[in-house]
Amino acid sequence: MAPLAELAATVAALLKEKRHTIAVAESSAGGLINAALVAVPGASAYYLGGGVIYTVHAREHIAGLTRDDVKGMRSASEPYAKLLARRVREKVGATWGLSETGASGPTGNRYGDAAGHACIAVSGPVDAVITLETGSADREANMWTFTRRALALLEECLQKA
DSSP states (O other), X not given: OOOHHHHHHHHHHHHHHHTOOXXXXXXXXXXXXXXXXXXXXXXXXXXXXXXXXXSHHHHHHTSOOOTTTTTTOOSSSHHHHHHHHHHHHHHHTOSEEEEEEEEOSSSOOTTSOOTTEEEEEEESSSOEEEEEXXXXXXXXXXXXXXXXXXXXHHHHHHHHO
């Protein structure tokens, strides 16, 4: 397993080079995305903040998303991931918002998604959203996979901006 700072080194360099900032809202990655970004020395140049939005309570009180905001959506979906990425970017005032929502395992979520399912979104000068299915019930392995893929998606968007 790569050290956290190694996972985010390229993204951090791109953010610094472009003088862009990032805010993160994650769920089933459990804070690893935020931790990877902060682990890079000099993170204060680009990292504005983030959190683990793990429950409806956190969604409402930390992300500020109301029931009306998410009407017709379910968590762990691409539309929800896009909304969450946009909201965290707007609330924190960052250039980029990054979100992840899914089911790390060992079982699926209450919405019928299997363990290893995640939706990841980027909001900013370039928007993107993907769905990832690992096919694994290994909770920690999924958390690390979600983190690596979220950072890779952010890197792809940064390179296009």
